[in-house]
Amino acid sequence: MSHFPLEGLLVVDLTQIYNGPYCTYLLALNGATVIKIEPPGGESLRRRGVVGGAGLPFAMLNGAKKSLALDLKSEEGRKAFLELIGKADVLVENFSPGTMDRLGLGYDRLKALNPRLIYAASSGFGSTGPYKKYPAMDLTVQAISGVMETTGFADRPPVKAGPALCDFFAGIHLHSAVMTALFDREKTGTARRVEVAMQDAVYASLSSSLGLWWGGHGGKDAPPRTGNRHAGMAEAPYNVYPASDGWVAIICVGEVHWQRLSTLMGKPELQEDARFGDLAARVAHIDEVDAIVGEWTRTRTKQEIFAALMEAGVPGAPVRNLDEVVHDENMHARGALQHQDHPEYGEIIVQQSPMRFDGLTPMTIPPSRRLGEDTYEVLGAMTSLSQDEIAVILGRAEGAKGGTSNAKV
Structure with missing residues (x-):
């Protein structure tokens, strides 16, 4: 039986929205055990599910992960988190810089607890530099990074790219940083903190536009938007x-x-x-x-x-329109898109990892879990928390949801 490359790797996932969750999704599809920890009310992307089909992105980015609901500000939640960190290979988070330190769960503390831990962080502008405290979302990073100014037509206002490019570029680079750090740990025994800034991750994609600017064809006052023509005006047709x-x-x-x-x-x-x-x-x-x-x-x-x-x-x-894209025969033939019977969203189509390994069939992707669905199982198996402590954690999750937990004591 074939084994996935990352089997045996334990990842604690504190990520939200698109950037970090895509990184940990790729890790999960390559066999890592990914424990997604959300606050008792759920992360932001999950909460968007109340708006039409906005729940689909959560399902697309969080399959093949286990779901825990923990309040990291509570004594029981912090205890559970720290015990999981003690066993983990990787922690991934994409909070604003300084958030983990304010929780008392910063890199120095976690490294002291587990010297082999790879700590991976991503944010809009990184933890250093004059922008480090600026809040960031894909739209704002597109604006400040040059993506919007180079998208659209010269005689019209700048336009954002339709896809969330900055989020996903950062997520891909974060995955690469994690894998590089793991390789380094295997060679040297040294575990590192790694980080990716969304602004940094997107810069190289401006190459064609930068070529036009650098070549002197425009200058700072020339409109850089070229519509659907080559961004560097270096190809025709x-x-x-x-x-x-x-x-x-x-x-x-x-x-x-x-x-x-x-x-x-x-x-x-x-x-x-x-x-x-x-x-x-x-x-x-x-x-x-x-x-x-x-x-x-x-x-x-x-x-x-x-x-x-x-x-x-x-x-x-x-x-092509999105309906044609979702049903693309090449992506379905390659297994890049999979039909999935999701317990919350019904019949949906989710994406497989773009990575392929010779002799290894990509996994059938398990659906994303209900909030906190694995809390009892994971904490019971992987921590020393008592039944009473786990019950307190489950009670907080139930109270935040205003309903009944799917996990049972």
């Missing part, structure tokens, strides 16, 4: 073009792609036209390039264009 039933994205990375596209459009003579003879010339005449390509695409359907591009070996894709 590179745009989203109209189809008879929507839109299609097309890019020619090399000369061979332009040759194939011009032939596909029935205009091989463009290859001999000095205006389009090489990349620099096409960028200089980018409006004409886009007009020619758009004239060809607008009379055809998205699927017709896509099929023709794939046959010709030209990079392109239809612009």
